[in-house]
Amino acid sequence: MKRASKKRTISYILNLSLVPTFCALFLLIISSSMKVTTTKTYDISRNRSLKAVNLVSKYSSPVVEIKQAKDFKTAVKTGKTNPTTFNGKMTGYGPDCKGCGGGVACIRYNVRGGNIYYNDKDYGKIRILAADKKIPCGTIVRVSNLRKYKDFYAIVLDRGGAIKGNLMDLLFVSEKSVDIGRESVKYTIVRWGWHA
Secondary structure (H helix, E strand, C coil), X not given: CHHHHHHXXXXXXXXXXXXXXXXXXXXXXXXXXXXXXXXXXXXXXXXXXXXXXXXXXXXXXXXXXXXXXXXXXXXXXXXXXXCEEEEEEEEEECCCCCCCCCCCCCCCCCCCCCCCEEEXXXXXXXXXXXXXXXXXXXXXXXXXXXXXXXXXXXXXXXXXXXXXXXXEEEXXXXXCCCCCCCXXXXXXXEECCCCX
């Protein structure tokens, strides 16, 4: 009689509906004996949660605080080691602008024919920006508060004679398609320069 009881108990435990419950209980028991570490990340957007993990691992501290820089000089200094937010201006340009050659300054990349996006290995398909030389090529910037656009990510791949300090220039398909003037925006540097 004891054998039959043991067989029923084993078959009951192995019932597939109970396996997730036992797995959860097992993990709870194991985790209760381990030290719990909480990592705080900031809004990177729902579809960028993997980027939040990369952000936390890039900056050695388990808690990554986004610094608020008071000016461009401070943003450049702080942005090298921490995600940094600063206020700036944004304009737009096309590859057919006066003095433009259809490429970008940082890499060999043809931006004619509507090729205004760059496929970054970590951030995927993102817009192209021209920025001051103090912000290195490959820097990923989150652009916020642009009137006609939702927040988006862009990569610094270009330079410009008039692009100085906190002014950045967003690449459009052509000069005629530029639909922004000189607007006040918020920039957040989330990756400094190219990943090595």
